[in-house]
Amino acid sequence: MNRRLLHVAAGILFTTVAMAQDTDGIIEKIITEENQNSQLKAIAHELLDVVGPRLVGTPQMKQAHDWAVSKYKSWGITAENQQWGTWRGWERGITHIDMLEPRLRTLEGRQLAWSPSTKDKGITAEVTTMPIPQDSLSFVKSLSSIKGKFVLISQPEATGRPDENWEEWATEESFEKMKKEREEAGKLWSSSFAKTGLDRRTMPQALEKAGAAGIISSYWSKGFGVNKVFSAYTKKIPTVDLSLEDYGLLYRLTESGNTPKLHIVATSKDLGEVPTFNTIARIEGTEKPDEYVILSAHFDSWDGGTGATDNGTGTLVMMEAMRVLKKIYPNPKRTILVGHWGSEEQGLNGSRAFVKDHPEIVKGIQAVFNQDNGTGRIANISGNGFLNAYDYLGSWLYAVPGEVKGDLETHFPGTPGRGGSDYASFVAAGAPAFNLSSLSWNYWNYTWHTNRDTYDKIVFDDLQKNVMLTAILAYMASEDPDTTSRQQIVLPMNRRSGEQMTWPEATDANRRGGLDND
Numbered sequence: 001m002n003r004r005l006l007h008v009a010a011g012i013l014f015t016t017v018a019m020a021q022d023t024d025g026i027i028e029k030i031i032t033e034e035n036q037n038s039q040l041k042a043i044a045h046e047l048l049d050v051v052g053p054r055l056v057g058t059p060q061m062k063q064a065h066d067w068a069v070s071k072y073k074s075w076g077i078t079a080e081n082q083q084w085g086t087w088r089g090w091e092r093g094i095t096h097i098d099m100l101e102p103r104l105r106t107l108e109g110r111q112l113a114w115s116p117s118t119k120d121k122g123i124t125a126e127v128t129t130m131p132i133p134q135d136s137l138s139f140v141k142s143l144s145s146i147k148g149k150f151v152l153i154s155q156p157e158a159t160g161r162p163d164e165n166w167e168e169w170a171t172e173e174s175f176e177k178m179k180k181e182r183e184e185a186g187k188l189w190s191s192s193f194a195k196t197g198l199d200r201r202t203m204p205q206a207l208e209k210a211g212a213a214g215i216i217s218s219y220w221s222k223g224f225g226v227n228k229v230f231s232a233y234t235k236k237i238p239t240v241d242l243s244l245e246d247y248g249l250l251y252r253l254t255e256s257g258n259t260p261k262l263h264i265v266a267t268s269k270d271l272g273e274v275p276t277f278n279t280i281a282r283i284e285g286t287e288k289p290d291e292y293v294i295l296s297a298h299f300d301s302w303d304g305g306t307g308a309t310d311n312g313t314g315t316l317v318m319m320e321a322m323r324v325l326k327k328i329y330p331n332p333k334r335t336i337l338v339g340h341w342g343s344e345e346q347g348l349n350g351s352r353a354f355v356k357d358h359p360e361i362v363k364g365i366q367a368v369f370n371q372d373n374g375t376g377r378i379a380n381i382s383g384n385g386f387l388n389a390y391d392y393l394g395s396w397l398y399a400v401p402g403e404v405k406g407d408l409e410t411h412f413p414g415t416p417g418r419g420g421s422d423y424a425s426f427v428a429a430g431a432p433a434f435n436l437s438s439l440s441w442n443y444w445n446y447t448w449h450t451n452r453d454t455y456d457k458i459v460f461d462d463l464q465k466n467v468m469l470t471a472i473l474a475y476m477a478s479e480d481p482d483t484t485s486r487q488q489i490v491l492p493m494n495r496r497s498g499e500q501m502t503w504p505e506a507t508d509a510n511r512r513g514g515l516d517n518d
């Protein structure tokens with residue numbers, strides 16, 4: 001049979017299967033429910049605006065888990081929080097950063113996650129740049145100059161405009177000139193930094209040991225107004241991140257000898273070791289309760305914004321899909337389970353622990369659908385190297401109306417996704433797990449781990465489509481007369497390295513985190 005004929009034949013077969021399974025018009029009812037009665041805006045507000053960001057180990061993370069359980073219960077869905085480990089407990093307090101000299105200005109910035117606290121009345125000190133070393137020895141000697149001061153440790157940016165903006169407005173020559181100067185400054189910075197013998201993690205600790213009053217960094221995310229906000233490495237003194245604009249201001253003032261003096265209040269509470277959870281909810285299967293369709297999205301986030309697109313949107317899609325399924329398809333053939341994982345951001349910890357703790361569930365997995373790259377319409381699904389994924393995933397997708405799937409692309413059999421998000425924990429255990437990959441909406445620069453990852457960036461129309469797609473896939477996977485094949489392809493050679501590709505390994509979860517980070 002030629003390829004085209006095969007496709008036609010497959011098409012007819014899939015239509016027959018889909019129609020045979022959907023005599024009650026479930027698919028249409030899913031779409032209608034989401035179109036007419038979507039709860040996305042309401043739950044987005046409750047989770048993102050009221051509870052807020054969900055950094056593992058914080059009280060807000062625990063509140064989010066409790067909120068999710070009670071939300072599921074209000075929809076008649078069984079749910080619970082399952083402890084998977086412990087983490088360093090911490091609670092963000094007030095950050096207020098004022099420049100007192102050479103003029104008064106309140107600066108835009110925030111404490112990094114897990115940063116030590118200042119006292120309530122804060123710290124007042126002068127600002128200095130890092131000493132430029134000739135070698136590691138001269139660097140250590142010059143460290144006396146930073147004692148009692150706030151130290152600027154990031155390289156100042158060459159421009160506060162994103163490259164797209166230069167591309168649009170600059171002459172070609174000036175854009176090229178800026179890029180060249182930026183590249184040279186970057187090289188100089190890295191080579192000076194290398195001479196200290198320290199790295200981004202050990203530098204703040206060395207400065208702390210040398211008596212710095214605090215560390216000031218700036219991690220620009222290459223767009224207007226965006227910084228990425230990760231964790232602090234200091235143990236006693238505060239670390240704050242400043243906006244590109246205010247960081248550049250301090251840097252220039254320091255270099256010109258107009259030494260700035262700052263008053264920083266950056267409070268937080270160290271809460272010791274606290275338990276960490278996954279929220280698991282389920283709609284019990286009626287015919288094959290020991291086989292599982294798993295909806296998956298990590299629940300934790302960084303806390304520069306409210307984690308709206310990483311991974312609030314994945315979370316909202318899975319929650320809303322569960323609500324719709326419970327209402328329209330309350331007696332599934334297979335059990336439909338949703339996992340809202342804690343601590344994906346520190347290494348897929350919640351999902352890895354779940355896989356380890358529940359071999360009986362992993363053994364019965366029909367399919368896992370994970371979502372974790374922002375608010376856009378799901379545009380790409382890979383077979384992740386499962387040899388027969390085209391047969392089952394292809395037939396489920398065939399049942400999804402065009403108005404829902406748009407121009408979704410598939411890649412079969414694909415190769416195993418590596419590490420990126422929680423589906424990898426399941427693939428590593430041999431279970432057919434797939435990532436529902438979204439259109440970007442400038443995810444990498446503008447919302448991923450940034451201070452601007454907030455409710456207003458959500459595109460609810462796209463999210464509604466994702467709810468419909470996810471719910472229909474869950475329904476089709478649950479109803480499929482066949483259990484899915486787990487056979488994996490023989491992995492090809494990596495074209496670039498010429499080496500044999502390998503399947504991701506089932507690495508253990510880091511179940512006790514951040515407690516002795518040295």
Ligand SMILES: [Zn+2]
Pocket residue numbers: 298310311344372
């Ligand atoms: Zn994520």
